[in-house]
């Protein structure tokens with residue numbers, strides 16, 4: 304039963320004591336997040352991981368986050384992902400072969416005028432690629448500063464793998480939409496909307512399948528029925544959704560906005576369902592709904608559940624490390640260069 308699993312997880316956690324630290328992303332289920340020693344968005348969790356000294360770090364999140372934690376911790380610390388099937392469909396949209404091929408093609412168009420930036424929602428191999436080519440990682444909470452930085456390095460940038468975060472950030476900085484080209488990794492071609500020499504941002508054609516579920520029609524419906532409801536979305540949503548919303552920002556920004564909001568204020572939030580539900584229960588005196596009435600879970604985040612967490616904990620008690628995420632030395636060093644520029 305669920306109660307029995309909670310008892311077992313609790314017992315194992317107590318037995319492991321200081322040797323263990325559990326990190327939980329805000330999109331995790333409540334049954335998992337209750338065990339987190341720290342919860343946060345991707346950036347916060349990376350920062351916390353980099354200062355942890357525990358032998359074992361159980362990462363309740365997705366694969367790329369556990370890889371980042373492994374890169375930022377020491378070799379004798381083990382990072383564990385309770386279910387290795389917890390991937391990220393966005394990170395899977397840019398593999399290293401596609402990226403190397405794209406880079407070669409883009410050099411033909413633009414020569415040495417491009418710096419690569421990658422959203423942390425990408426594999427360690429992509430972060431390493433970015434690191435060895437002089438670029439940096441970004442997260443949704445610092446994308447603006449990082450895009451500004453990139454444009455001090457070179458005249459244009461390749462932004463991987465989320466076209467929406469890239470486009471929304473560039474628009475915020477005043478870069479016109481038609482100065483953004485799109486690299487399609489499947490067709491391996493560049494979709495242009497201006498003369499080649501005028502391109503400033505090259506967006507990788509990737510997206511988050513969760514945030515794509517929020518549509519302009521959801522905003523239009525709400526505006527008609529409840530014009531006083533504030534619309535707050537994550538920048539992984541499309542440009543059309545972000546520009547029709549009242550506020551857009553990272554997971555941390557969304558949480559901070561609700562925390563600072565007035566009692567009784569009305570919100571429709573466009574982000575992952577577990578976080579929206581947690582905000583609804585944490586702030587019962589605000590009127591919060593999901594922007595998409597059918598709600599939008601991240602199925603891969605949800606693969607980390609109480610049974611998998613309990614399993615990982617009990618194996619550790621027995622001295623067995625299961626599902627350890629290990630990034631090889633070379634990849635780790637190069638990816639670290641990209642991460643450190645951001646951090």
Ligand code: 13P
Nearest residue numbers: 344345346442443553554
């Ligand atoms: P942040 O935690 O950086 O807001 O990223 C959102 C996300 O989609 C995580 O996978």
Ligand code: SF4
Nearest residue numbers: 391392393511513601
């Ligand atoms: Fe990936 Fe989107 Fe899930 Fe985040 S919410 S882990 S970007 S699929």
